[in-house]
Amino acid sequence: MVIARDSSRLSDLDFQGKDAGETFQFQFHQHWIRMLWPVAKLLLWNTVIFGIGYSIFFMTFIEDDLTRRLALSLLTLFFVLVYFEFLVRFYRYLLYVVVVTDKKVHRIKKTLITLDDHLSVDLWMMQDIEKSQNGIMQNLLRFGTIILEVQETVMRLHFVPNIASKYEQIMYLREQARAKMGYFGGEARRELEKKEPLGTKVTAI
Numbered sequence: 001m002v003i004a005r006d007s008s009r010l011s012d013l014d015f016q017g018k019d020a021g022e023t024f025q026f027q028f029h030q031h032w033i034r035m036l037w038p039v040a041k042l043l044l045w046n047t048v049i050f051g052i053g054y055s056i057f058f059m060t061f062i063e064d065d066l067t068r069r070l071a072l073s074l075l076t077l078f079f080v081l082v083y084f085e086f087l088v089r090f091y092r093y094l095l096y097v098v099v100v101t102d103k104k105v106h107r108i109k110k111t112l113i114t115l116d117d118h119l120s121v122d123l124w125m126m127q128d129i130e131k132s133q134n135g136i137m138q139n140l141l142r143f144g145t146i147i148l149e150v151q152e153t154v155m156r157l158h159f160v161p162n163i164a165s166k167y168e169q170i171m172y173l174r175e176q177a178r179a180k181m182g183y184f185g186g187e188a189r190r191e192l193e194k195k196e197p198l199g200t201k202v203t204a205i
Contacts, residue, residue, distance in 0.1 A: 022101040025173060028166065029097055030159035031143035038089040045082040049075055088112070098157055100170065103177055105148060107155060121150040123170075123177035131167045146170070 018024075053075050062068050088111075095110035103124075109117040126148055133144035144163040148155040148170075160166050 018101070018106075019103070022103050025100045025102060026169065027097055027099045028161060030093065031141065031161040033137075033141060033143065034159050035090065035093055038086055042082060042086045045078070049079050049082070098160075100173065102173060105155065105170065107157065119153075119155055121148055121153055121155050123174045124181045125150050126174050127151070129167070129171060129174065131163060133163060 053072075056062065056071050056075075057068070062071075092111055095108075095112075097108050099106040099108065104120050104122055107117075107119045109115060128147075128149040130147040130149075131144060132147065133139050138144045142163060143159055143161050146157040146160050146163065146167060148157070
């Protein structure tokens with residue numbers, strides 16, 4: 001599942017941890033495969049609960065009202081717990097979002113009560129950006145892990161959907177951010193040194 005929005009209309013979008021002057025670019029949730037097992041488990045438990053209920057109340061005749069009520073209460077309890085667990089996983093999935101602006105990458109992880117984690121890294125300070133896709137499933141469904149290294153901070157973004165596109169976008173935004181900050185490195189620095197006369201010192205900001 002991806003939520004990608006037009007940055008021309010939502011450039012002023014406000015979100016948790018946004019600094020003044022940042023311009024929203026895009027955002028995304030983890031790949032939909034993250035919810036595949038919770039959905040499969042929900043369907044499996046529903047089949048088991050309704051199967052047991054059908055066997056008790058329609059295929060087996062139970063004369064004792066107390067036993068029937070106890071069985072119905074237990075089935076109802078299991079039904080509520082199964083859906084509660086699914087809703088917890090679903091909201092955790094929705095509240096895990098990565099927001100990319102023209103200056104930073106924000107990873108926001110929340111739960112309804114217990115967790116509120118926000119990690120941000122500056123684009124122009126990124127030393128390395130790695131893209132990893134392991135196995136047939138990740139390559140077939142086009143998701144994987146992006147690792148952002150900024151000095152002593154490492155941000156790992158798992159289950160990134162449409163990973164090739166996201167990787168290229170982050171790479172492009174990093175170069176744009178470095179250009180705005182006056183950052184010179186790699187090929188750009190060497191080209192500048194070639195153009196400068198001998199004895200002239202090039203200072204990197």
